[in-house]
Amino acid sequence: MKLVTYRSSAASEGRLGAIHDGLIIDVEALGTVVGEDFPATMLDLIDQGPDALAALARAIAETDGSRPAGISLAQENARLLAPIPRPRKNIFGIGLNYVEHVAESAKSLDTSADLPDKPVVFSKPPTSVIADGEPIQHNAAMTQMLDWEVELGVIIGKRATRIAKDDAMSHVFGYTVINDISARDNRRAGQWIFSKGQDSYCPMGPAIVTADEVADPHDLTLWLKKNGEEKQRSNTKHLLFDIPTLIADISSGITLEPGDIIATGTPAGVGAGRDPQEWMWPGDVIECGVDGIGVLRNPVIKIGD
Secondary structure, three states: OEEEEEEOOOOOOOEEEEEEOOEEEEHHHHHHHHOOOOOOOHHHHHHHOHHHHHHHHHHHHHOOOOOOOOOEEEHHHOEEOOOOOOOOOOEEEEEOOEHHHHHHHHHHOOOOOOOOOOOEEEEEOHHHEEOOOOOEEEEOOOOOOEEOOEEEEEEEOOOEOOOOHHHHHHHEEEEEEEEOOEEHHHOEOOEOHHHHOOOOOEEEEEEEEEHHHOOOOOOOEEEEEEOOEEEEEEEHHHEOOOHHHHHHHHHOOOOEOOOOEEEOOOOOOOHHHOOOOOOOOOOOEEEEEEOOOEEEEEEEEEEOO
């Protein structure tokens, strides 16, 4: 199932929708029709667990061709928000998780050329999240080295504390696309949160694809284009630490909760690793996607003096 958070008009609140046959079905309104207490938000649906998701799938199938007017709308008549517009806590970022990216980072960012023996974990605040179509902010007073990083995002569906790798995938709700924006000149004594956590530095979406719809999350092509020119292309099979390893490692000391998000790392091709180096500037348009999950498109705009 492909799930979105959307607005039907500029004034409306974000609503939970399910995409089906090119339409966005309002989940809470559908529940009213079929006599189910379906939630109005993505986080509430994740909280309700797999039974609610299964009931929603049945309701969509059973009402196909017979839904009352007002239950659904064409995608072009809706504005998509980030699927989780305001995460409950910081997004977990993973650094240096593709071998070739480790090599390019060592050349340009003073990181170690040795492959990490454990996942490199940092975080991005909820305020960094923006939706497909919303602008990435470029503040020249803050950075002259604004960079891109396409990543597969993993959405946690079930509480995980000290989870074994063999059990980890049962805790995954679904997947999304994330652009891990990075101001390379804003690292502080090796710490990344200010470099990666500023406002608008986490484009996410446009949807969440539930785990049952993804046959193998470790065989997904991911790519990024700047102004139509491809800069990154790889496959999640090249992850240094796979998704079960990431969940097991993070949950060994930090409880993962429903709705938590893991950005699994980026492949080679970032601006810092190119020769000559390339950066994002106002007027640029960045597109990034993960095949079978979705495509994000965000313009870069100037803010500040």
